[in-house]
Amino acid sequence: MSLPSWEKIIDPNFINAELIGDVGAERVVTIKDIDMAECYDDQSKAKVQKQTVFFEECKPMVLNKTNAKTLKKLFSPNSDNPADSFGHKVILRVESVKAFGKVTTGIRIHEFSEETCPVCGKVIMPYAGKTVQEIMDISKRNLGQVMCGECMKNKAKEKKDAE
Ligand SMILES: [Zn+2]
Structure with missing residues (x-):
């Protein structure tokens, strides 16, 4: 031991x-x-x-x-x-x-968060210095849907590429 x-x-x-x-x-x-x-x-x-x-x-x-x-x-x-x-x-x-x-x-x-991302299904974690609540607010405001930081980044990129 x-x-x-x-x-x-x-x-x-x-x-x-x-x-x-x-x-x-x-x-x-x-x-x-x-x-x-x-x-x-x-x-x-x-x-x-x-x-x-x-x-x-x-x-x-x-x-x-x-x-x-x-x-x-x-x-x-x-x-x-x-x-x-x-x-x-x-x-x-x-x-x-x-x-x-x-x-x-x-x-x-x-x-600590029990909120899951509806896009990827993972628990939403703090991201890029933002809290879970901030991530949820920003994604809802900017993309019209609550999602995790990683998905938010991907969606924002898709949106930008489509423009
Ligand atoms: Zn996600």
């Missing part, structure tokens, strides 16, 4: 990439709360208080700037209230991230 990483041994109260899986692994979770929590800080080697996001389904996660920005974009585009995200589902995805000049794995929050 292999040993867990130090990160996991030192701070077993938080979810981390190893607990979800390899790069690309995903987990759907529901946001319950955002609050300060005590965690081990690798740089200062001390217990510190950090903003943390709590989930219904698993251990909490320290909320870094990137993920906080994602939550603001998804749930508070026109307000400044972190509580807007409570009760919403998101996807936690393991990704290669660069931290302090080193490539490591981290967890990134992504929009």
